[in-house]
Amino acid sequence: xxxxxxxxxxxxxxxxxxxxxxxxxxxxxxxxxxxxxxxxxxxxxxxxxxxxxxxxxxxxxxxxxxxxxxxxxxxxxxxxxxxxxxxxxxxxxxxxxxxxxxxxxxxxxxxxxxxxxxxxxxxxxxxxxxxxxxxxxxxxxxxxxxxxxxxxxxxxxxxxxxxxxxxxxxxxxxxxxxxxxxxxxxxxxxxxxxxxxxxxxxxxxxxxxxxxxxxxxxxxxxxxxxxxxxxxxxxxxxxxxxxxxxxxxxxxxxxxxxxxxxxxxxxxxxxxxxxxxxxxxxxxxxxxxxxxxxxxxxxxxxxxxxxxxxxxxxxxxxxxxxxxxxxxxxxxxxxxxxxxxxxxxxxxxxxxxxxxxxxxxxxxxxxxxxxxxxxxxxxxxxxxxxxxxxxxxxxxxxxxxxxxxxxxxxxxxxxxxxxxxxxxxxxxxxxxxxxxxxxxxxxxxxxxxxxxxxxxxxxxxxxxxxxxxxxxxxxxxxxxxxxxxxxxxxxxxxxxx
Amino acid sequence: xxxxxxxxxxxxxxxxxxxxxxxxxxxxxxxxxxxxxxxxxxxxxxxxxxxxxxxxxxxxxxxxxxxxxxxxxxxxxxxxxxxxxxxxxxxxxxxxxxxxxxxxxxxxxxxxxxxxxxxxxxxxxxxxxxxxxxxxxxxxxxxxxxxxxxxxxxxxxxxxxxxxxxxxxxxxxxxxxxxxxxxxxxxxxxxxxxxxxxxxxxxxxxxxxxxxxxxxxxxxxxxxxxxxxxxxxxxxxxxxxxxxxxxxxxxxxxxxxxxxxxxxxxxxxxxxxxxxxxxxxxxxxx
Numbered sequence: 001x002x003x004x005x006x007x008x009x010x011x012x013x014x015x016x017x018x019x020x021x022x023x024x025x026x027x028x029x030x031x032x033x034x035x036x037x038x039x040x041x042x043x044x045x046x047x048x049x050x051x052x053x054x055x056x057x058x059x060x061x062x063x064x065x066x067x068x069x070x071x072x073x074x075x076x077x078x079x080x081x082x083x084x085x086x087x088x089x090x091x092x093x094x095x096x097x098x099x100x101x102x103x104x105x106x107x108x109x110x111x112x113x114x115x116x117x118x119x120x121x122x123x124x125x126x127x128x129x130x131x132x133x134x135x136x137x138x139x140x141x142x143x144x145x146x147x148x149x150x151x152x153x154x155x156x157x158x159x160x161x162x163x164x165x166x167x168x169x170x171x172x173x174x175x176x177x178x179x180x181x182x183x184x185x186x187x188x189x190x191x192x193x194x195x196x197x198x199x200x201x202x203x204x205x206x207x208x209x210x211x212x213x214x215x216x217x218x219x220x221x222x223x224x225x226x227x228x229x230x231x232x233x234x235x236x237x238x239x240x241x242x243x244x245x246x247x248x249x250x251x252x253x254x255x256x257x258x259x260x261x262x263x264x265x266x267x268x269x270x271x272x273x274x275x276x277x278x279x280x281x282x283x284x285x286x287x288x289x290x291x292x293x294x295x296x297x298x299x300x301x302x303x304x305x306x307x308x309x310x311x312x313x314x315x316x317x318x319x320x321x322x323x324x325x326x327x328x329x330x331x332x333x334x335x336x337x338x339x340x341x342x343x344x345x346x347x348x349x350x351x352x353x354x355x356x357x358x359x360x361x362x363x364x365x366x367x368x369x370x371x372x373x374x375x376x377x378x379x380x381x382x383x384x385x386x387x388x389x390x391x392x393x394x395x396x397x398x399x400x401x402x403x404x405x406x407x408x409x410x411x412x413x414x415x416x417x418x419x420x421x422x423x424x425x426x427x428x429x430x431x432x433x434x435x436x437x438x439x440x441x442x443x444x445x446x447x448x449x450x451x452x453x454x455x456x457x458x459x460x461x462x463x464x465x466x467x468x469x470x471x472x473x474x475x476x477x478x479x480x481x482x483x484x485x486x487x488x489x490x491x492x493x494x495x496x497x
Numbered sequence: 498x499x500x501x502x503x504x505x506x507x508x509x510x511x512x513x514x515x516x517x518x519x520x521x522x523x524x525x526x527x528x529x530x531x532x533x534x535x536x537x538x539x540x541x542x543x544x545x546x547x548x549x550x551x552x553x554x555x556x557x558x559x560x561x562x563x564x565x566x567x568x569x570x571x572x573x574x575x576x577x578x579x580x581x582x583x584x585x586x587x588x589x590x591x592x593x594x595x596x597x598x599x600x601x602x603x604x605x606x607x608x609x610x611x612x613x614x615x616x617x618x619x620x621x622x623x624x625x626x627x628x629x630x631x632x633x634x635x636x637x638x639x640x641x642x643x644x645x646x647x648x649x650x651x652x653x654x655x656x657x658x659x660x661x662x663x664x665x666x667x668x669x670x671x672x673x674x675x676x677x678x679x680x681x682x683x684x685x686x687x688x689x690x691x692x693x694x695x696x697x698x699x700x701x702x703x704x705x706x707x708x709x710x711x712x713x714x715x716x717x718x719x720x721x722x723x724x725x726x727x728x729x730x731x732x733x734x735x736x737x738x739x740x741x742x743x744x745x746x747x748x749x750x751x752x753x754x755x756x757x758x759x760x761x762x763x764x765x766x767x768x769x770x771x772x773x774x775x776x777x778x779x780x781x782x783x
Contacts, residue, residue: 007639008606023550162549172550248561250540250568282552289560290548334552 009064013293020292021300024067024283026175028054028305029316030327031283032070033195038135039075039275040082041090042199043316046070047309048206049094049274054302056265062257063242064295065249067283068265069302072132073237074230074276076366081226089223091211094270096220096227097234101263104235110255113239119351120375121240122340123358125281127371128237129336130363136325136332139193146190147322150181154326174327181323182315195324196317202309206272232369234278238262241279248288282331350382388416391440393423403432408473413443417450424454430463438469441476448474502619503533503599507607510582513624518586519659520778521622522593527688530619532598534586536579537607538572576602608643618650625656625772637773645753645768645781651682652753652781654772663747663778667695668717669737672709675752679782680713683750684720694724697740699733734771741777753781 028050036046050069057068082090104110140147154177161173185192195201213219242253258279266276287297309316344352354375362371391410398405412420435454442448455465506521508514518534525532553559583600590598603610611621626638645652666689670676683689696713700706706728714726729736741749753768772779 006643019548023548027550158551159553162547162551169547169549172548174550244557248557248564250564281557285557285560286550286552288564289556290550330552333554334556336554337557338554339558 008294010295013291014296016291017294017297018300020287020290020297022304023172023290024287024292024297024301025304025308026172027283027286027327028067028069028301029309030174030178030319030324031072031280031331032305033198033316033319034135034324034328035070035072035075036275037198038072039078039090041078041087041275042201043195044200044202045087045090045273045275046075047202047305048272049269049277051302051306051309052206052269052272052274053265053277054298054305056268057261058295058299058302060257060261060264061295061298062254062259062261063245063279064253065284065287065293065297066238066241066245066253066258066279067287067298067301068238068262068277068279069283070275070277071237071280072135073128073233073368074278076131076135077226077229077233078275079366081223085222088212089219090275091209091270091273092213092219093223093226093230094266094274094276095211096223097230097276098263098265098267098270100227100231101235101266102260103263104231105256105258105260105263108256109235110239110259113236113243113255115376115380116236116240116372117354117376117379119347119355120358120372120379121243122337123355123375124236124240124362124368124372125335125337126340126355127359127362127368128281129332130359131366131368132328132335133332134363136328139321139325144192146192147320147325150185150190150192150320150322151326151329154178154181154323155329158326158330174330177326178319178323181326182319185320185322186318190320193321194317195319195321198321201313201316202306203313205306205310206274208271209273211270229367229369230276232372233367234262234266234276235259236368236372237281238279241281241284244281245284245288248285249293282335285334350379350386354379354382384413384415387411388413388419391416391420393420395425401432402430403434404428404430405434405436407436407438408440410439411441411443412447412450412473414446417446420447420450421454424458426457426461429461430458432464432466433458434466434468436468437473440469440473442474443476445477448477501531503531503617504528504620504622505533505535505611505614505618506586506622507624508534508536508579508582508586509624509627510578511624511627513626513655513657514582514586515589516655516658517622517624518589519593520653520655521620522590522595523659523662524620524622524653524688525590525595526593527690528619528686532590532595533601533617534583534590534598535601535603535610535614536583537610538575538579538602538604539606540568540572540604572604607640608647611644612647615648615650618648620651620653621648622653622655625654637769641772642766642769645783649783651783654779654781656778657776661747663692665693665695665744665746666748666750666780667697667737667741667744667746668713669749669751670696670698670710670713671700672698672712673752677713677716679750679752680716682782684717684722689722692723694722695740695744695746696724696726697729697737698727699729699731699736702728702730733767734774737771738774738776741775747777749775749777749779751779751781753783 032046032050033043036043053068061068078090081093140151157177157180158173161176162168238258239255242255242258246253262278269275269277340355357378358371358375361374362368388411391412393406393408395404395406406424458465504521504525506517508517521532579602587598587600623641623644625641627640641654668683670680694717696710696717698706698710710726710728714724717724727740729740
């Protein structure tokens with residue numbers, strides 16, 4: 001039921017949701033403009049996208065209260081597509097992204113998030129913050145001192161204004177920052193770049209547009225790699241954000257429905273001239289902080305955004321880029337997990353390496369998907385390495401019968417197979433070898449192959465080999481672990497047989 | 498004897514909580530079932546409105562701590578309040594002769610809690626309105642409809658104090674398959690033994706209507722119940738409520754939400770409109 005929602009989802013928190021919606025809309029406008037500039041398209045593309053996606057996801061999303069719009073993570077993936085092929089191909093890629101995300105939702109790929117460990121999530125978030133910050137640097141290089149001064153004042157307003165009693169907590173400080181800097185820039189007539197210099201702003205509501213691209217295989221080949229990247233990154237950030245909102249609000253979300261919802265929202269954005277988007281960590285935190293919880297907050301954010309943009313259009317173009325940069329630096333600082341840096345002292349080295357590698361790969365490739373892939377693989381290797389230590393072999397010699405009984409305990413799989421072979425003394429002269437596998441678990445074919453090797457080696461040395469409990473030990477090899485999903489079955493397999 | 502299905506009474510501190518406990522006690526004594534008193538702790542939204550809209554370093558962690566602190570304090574108060582309500586209902590039931598009612602507190606939405614426990618429920622007893630509504634308002638509690646729809650067990654909706662032990666019950670019967678099933682359930686339960694049953698059918702009093710009624714009366718008579726059948730005409734809801742008043746009925750038994758969702762969206766639900774207008778408790782058979 002993609003449209004199913006309870007009354008409480010929508011109207012459980014009307015006042016909080018509407019107020020939060022306004023705050024979020026005010027913060028979404030500078031972000032949407034900034035991300036459009038990153039992607040190399042007119043600001044209106046990002047603004048239309050944020051409007052469409054917010055409104056659609058309010059109905060079809062699986063995580064009420066989560067903010068979804070045009071994002072930096074997605075914008076970074078579009079840069080070369082826009083540069084080499086133009087906006088129309090971006091819109092087509094956005095549509096394809098939507099379709100792929102819906103497919104992912106039906107294939108329940110949201111469940112794969114369980115492979116993404118905590119340190120990979122932290123790495124992703126930190127890398128995202130660094131990318132957002134780095135994207136502001138072009139605005140801060142080769143400029144006059146005015147820009148630096150304005151950015152610094154802007155940041156000062158953003159962080160200090162909320163400390164003022166009474167009004168500090170009722171007026172969004174990023175809004176104050178933008179208004180003050182715009183007024184100063186216009187009054188003082190400072191000649192610095194403003195939003196109007198960056199491209200077209202919306203002057204009407206978005207209109208339905210089928211992307212003007214030839215419908216052939218060549219087009220598909222151009223947009224497919226981009227669409228796949230966008231799909232993966234969009235779903236990753238959305239799933240992670242959903243988890244963060246789940247934690248903050250102490251409630252559950254439907255991750256697979258969120259995948260489908262993201263897809264539908266992106267299709268909507270693509271058809272109305274917007275770029276692909278996904279859930280936003282920073283904005284969702286702002287929404288929850290402002291009291292937003294329900295679907296209404298997301299809808300309100302989208303509607304307020306388009307109303308403000310269409311009616312304030314002429315004023316928007318006067319906003320100095322320095323004000324946007326200040327807001328985006330705030331987003332970067334707020335998104336970065338500073339605690340993860342201080343926690344590095346307590347965390348195990350492997351965890352820290354996974355986190356840092358995720359960050360480094362993302363910053364190097366500007367593609368969050370590669371970073372997550374590297375992080376997940378590394379985390380899996382570290383895990384395999386840890387588990388491989390859980391194996392030992394003891395033995396007992398019966399001198400009279402020249403028989404040695406080996407008892408294998410623990411996990412035997414690809415990573416511990418060599419260690420397993422090393423545990424046997426093939427130089428010892430024996431007439432019989434007994435290998436007791438009752439407390440061992442064979443997880444894969446590598447484990448079985450290593451056991452074969454051990455048996456053959458003993459035979460060559462002239463010993464008879466007897467295996468005890470092989471069937472039980474190898475019952476863990478079965479791929480379909482579903483067979484063992486009852487506690488008593490798992491006990492049978494894992495608990496000493 | 499612990500695996501016997503229980504009469505589940507939802508206690509929430511509304512004006513009907515005492516009555517809910519009383520009716521649950523009455524049913525439990527009649528059908529010899531245990532009673533479980535449930536107090537559900539709904540987690541509302543923290544009404545915090547920090548509209549500063551900025552993200553400070555470490556905002557996520559701080560916000561999580563702040564919200565956790567806030568909700569933990571509120572939950573503790575709610576748990577304490579709930580415990581007191583449960584204790585008072587417990588005492589009420591003991592006084593009325595029910596042995597050892599079970600007490601239960603759950604977090605989350607009421608509907609979710611009930612769905613989880615459905616297997617253990619024999620009859621569900623709920624007040625018509627929760628504590629957030631006043632006593633006199635003629636509105637239905639916002640949770641009532643979702644609860645009734647989610648349950649596949651009989652639901653007794655309590656809307657007045659327990660004045661006397663119910664003696665006369667009215668059964669709304671339309672001859673449909675669902676209604677016949679309802680009659681079968683009725684004949685099997687010891688709850689209605691010795692009560693004066695009024696089987697009521699609303700139609701045009703045609704020969705078909707009379708056949709339907711006669712059939713229903715026969716089923717109940719065969720089961721050994723004392724039954725009077727009546728064919729009524731006119732608007733279903735009005736006719737039922739009028740009959741109830743003129744015959745001094747104590748309890749209405751009917752099926753609930755028999756029609757399709759679409760039809761209910763278009764024409765409104767008959768169940769809901771009877772629920773909001775009836776002055777006496779309704780037992781809804783699902």
